């Protein structure tokens with residue numbers, strides 16, 4: 001965890017509840033980020049899943065893919081099923097994140113936001129298979145998008161972090177209990193973004 005101090009930046013992370021969330025731009029160089037972005041877009045077996053919205057079934061407004069340790073018990077249907085095996089790129093990123101996160105991850109969810117119409121609605125990642133206080137390490141490549149967080153009990157407590165190309169966002173234990181997050185749709189034109197959230201499935 002100490003290494004995180006090396007990356008500590010003022011700027012937009014000011015005011016963030018850093019007990020819960022820390023932002024580190026430039027964990028990957030622009031060239032590394034370009035390489036990963038293009039590789040993930042081209043070679044990931046993306047799926048668009050269906051989600052329930054009230055009574056209706058709608059297509060999730062982004063593409064997703066799960067990768068992870070094949071030995072893990074992914075018995076919670078609908079959330080994590082049949083993870084794809086780790087690729088060399090995902091393993092390299094995972095190994096870079098683990099010492100910074102203080103956690104060994106066994107799975108990663110990839111999200112592909114094709115343009116400004118793709119999004120993820122307010123939620124917290126609190127599924128039981130993630131344990132009570134999950135640490136989630138998030139890496140972003142491509143289009144800068146705003147990651148909004150708000151306090152569940154008081155929506156006026158709200159922050160936004162611009163997740164830049166090659167950046168790392170550490171969601172610490174406790175965040176998911178008290179805060180929810182989203183990537184809102186954008187009315188200005190946006191290019192592709194791939195986000196990776198490394199998780200521990202228990």
Ligand SMILES: O=C(O)CCC(=O)C(=O)O
Pocket residue numbers: 109111120125138140147163181183195197
């Ligand atoms: O795309 C992002 O930055 C966040 C994705 C997210 O919240 C999730 O997959 O649970």
Ligand SMILES: [Fe+2]
Pocket residue numbers: 123124125181
């Ligand atoms: Fe999330």
